[in-house]
Amino acid sequence: MAAPRLRERRVGHLGRRRRRPRRGRPPRAHGAHAGAVRGGAAGDARRGRAGPRLAGARHAVVRRRAVARPDHVDALLLSAVALAHAGETGRAIDAMNRALRHGDAGGRPTIVYRIMEAAGALAARRDVQPPLCLLAHLHRYLRIFDEAQGEVAMRYARRAIDTGDRPADAWLTIGVILDKRGHHADALAALQRALAIDPRHAEAYRWAATQALMLQDPVLAYRMARAALEAAPDDPFYARPVERLVLREFGDARTMAALMEQALARNPGMAAAHEGLARAAEALGDADRAAGHRRVAAELRRGRSAR
Known part of the structure; x- marks a missing residue:
């Protein structure tokens, strides 16, 4: 398959959509607010004050929303907080990712x-070893509001690697922070370390594909995006990056159709794969097949929204 030069400015970070800021979202941290973010976690640690625990009923509501809409960002973040307070570190990291x-x-x-x-609260605990990898992920989130939190996340991630605390996820955090700093070769190396530890880490593959794009290596980007889909065949999120590369950039509708057929063989209920196959069929001139897969995708999405 030919590998023309990719337009990474248009593709951007694979799998992510640009969104307008929502009303009520906290502003990006500057000045005094940035100081509050920097001091917030440390201040709680100094005071030894535990974070608020979600009540059982409230946590149940969050869980139900996460099940109904597994990519609802608010529900995932609140669930991660509740799981962190409950000591379910692994599930909290998965929700954060x-x-x-x-x-x-x-x-x-x-x-x-x-x-x-x-x-x-987690950093202040003295009775047990702090969940270093989870702390790295929490500070990775806080980096959105305060760039200095990226260095805190990196420190926790390195300590997590040294102690064997979810090292693949810790390397992922390091890779993401390096990407944000524009150090794409170093980010790719960190992500490859993550994949050496966990060859089924779909998110590490996706971020590796992003680094390959930035480094002008479209063949590696394709390999990484495809590996992400194969590592998480039931997750429609990873079908989109493959489509961006194979169909939109390479113009290879046959390969796209084959990949989506493989995804549907593993998970016939993946609406995103039906939609991708519809676009591939349309590009191949098979209008009837395209219409059929669009119809199935629409039925699947209607059924999901009715739950």
């Missing part, structure tokens, strides 16, 4: 403060 992949800080202005409080 799933939320952060959208490049969205969430729509509720209070979320940033809940993340700050959780980070402070």
Whole structure:
């Protein structure tokens, strides 16, 4: 398959959509607010004050929303906070990764403060080893509002690697922070370290594809994006990056159709794969097949929204 030069400015970070800021979202941290973000977690740690625990009923509401809409960013972030306070570190990290992949800080202005409080409470614990990798992820989120939090996230991630605390996720955090700083070769190296530890880490593959784009290596970008889809065949999020590369950039509708057929063989209910296959079929001139897959995708989405 030919590999023409990609227009990475248009493609951007694979799988992420540009969004307008929502009303009520906390402003980007500057000046005094930046200081508040920097001092929030540390201040809670100094005072030894635990973050607020979500009540059982409230947590149940968050869980139900997360099940109904598994990519609802607010629900994922609030769930991560609740899981962090409950000591379910692994699930909290998974929720943070799933939320952060959208490049969205969430729509509720209070979320940033809940993340700050959780980070402070976890860092202040003296009875057990702090959850270093989870703290790295929480500070990775706080970096959205205060760039200095990226260095805090990196420090926690390095300590997590040294202690064997979810090292693949820790390397992912390092890779993301390096990407934000424009150090794409170093970011790719960090992500490759993550993949050496966990060859099924779909999010590390996606970020590696982004670095490959920035480094003008479209073949590697395609390999990484395809590996992300294969690592998480039931997750429609990873179908979009493959389509951007294979169909829109390479113009290879046959390969796109084959990949979406493979995805549907594993998960026939993936609406995104039906939509991708419809676009591939349309590009191949098969209007009837395209219409059929669009119809199936629409039915699947209607059924999901009715739950």
